[in-house]
C-alpha cells in the first residue's frame with residue numbers, strides 16, 4: 001500500500017500501547033501510522049462529498065480503543081464525537097480510560113498518574129511516558145474544543161438490540177473504522193459463516209446518508225454486503241483494508 005498522507009517516516013512512540021495509552025489484555029493495538037493513513041483516506045472520501053469536519057467516528061469492535069484514541073488525539077480537530085463498542089466488558093474499562101485522553105482533562109489525569117509512578121519507582125520508562133503524555137497534551141490542547149467520547153457494550157454481529165448509547169447514533173455516523181478480530185490473539189465472540197456481513201448489516205441504521213466504512217481484517221474474511229458498495233481495497237502485509245459506502 002502506498003502511504004499518501006503518512007508518507008514521511010516519523011516516530012509514533014508517544015502512542016505506544018502501555019506507555020501513555022493503556023493496553024487492554026487480550027487485544028491487539030493497531031499500528032498508529034496505518035490508522036492515521038486509513039483515517040485520512042476515508043476523510044478524503046467524505047470531504048469529496050462535502051463533509052469536511054464535525055464527524056461522528058464509530059468503532060464497533062473497539063477493544064481497548066487504542067485505534068480510536070490515537071485517531072482522536074491526532075485528528076480530533078475533525079471530530080465531534082468518538083464512540084466505541086465491544087462485546088467484551090473486560091476491555092471497556094481500558095477503552096473508557098484511553099478515550100478520556102482524547103481531551104485535555106483526561107490527558108492531564110494520566111500525566112498525574114504517571115508522575116506518581118515516577119515518584120514511587122523512579123523508573124526512566126515512567127519519566128519517558130510523562131514526556132510523551134506532555135507532547136500529546138500539547139496536541140489535544142491545540143484544538144480548543146472537546147470531542148464527545150463514549151463506549152459501551154454491544155455485540156456487533158448478534159441480533160440487533162437496543163443500546164442507549166448506540167441508538168442515539170442512528171443516522172449520524174459519518175465514519176466507521178474498525179479492526180475486526182483475526183489471528184491467534186482475538187477471535188469473534190461467536191461462530192458465524194459471515195461475521196463481517198452481519199456486522200455491516202447491523203451498522204446500516206447507524207450510518208449517515210454520506211458516510212464511509214473502513215474495515216481491517218485478515219485476507220480470509222469476506223468483506224461484503226448487498227447494501228454496500230466497495231470503494232477500494234488495500235493490502236498491507238497480512239491485512240486487507242476495505243472501504244465501503246451504502247448503496248444509494
Ligand SMILES: C[S@@+](CC[C@H](N)C(=O)[O-])C[C@H]1O[C@@H](n2cnc3c(N)ncnc32)[C@H](O)[C@@H]1O
Pocket residue numbers: 024027028029030060061062063064065066067068085086087088091154155156157158178179180181182186187188189190
Ligand atoms: C483486534 S481487536 C480490536 C483492537 C482495537 N482496534 C484497539 O486498537 O484496541 C478486536 C475486538 O473485537 C472484539 N469482538 C469480538 N467479537 C465481537 C462482537 N461480536 N462484537 C463486538 N466486538 C467483538 C474483541 O473483544 C476485540 O476487543
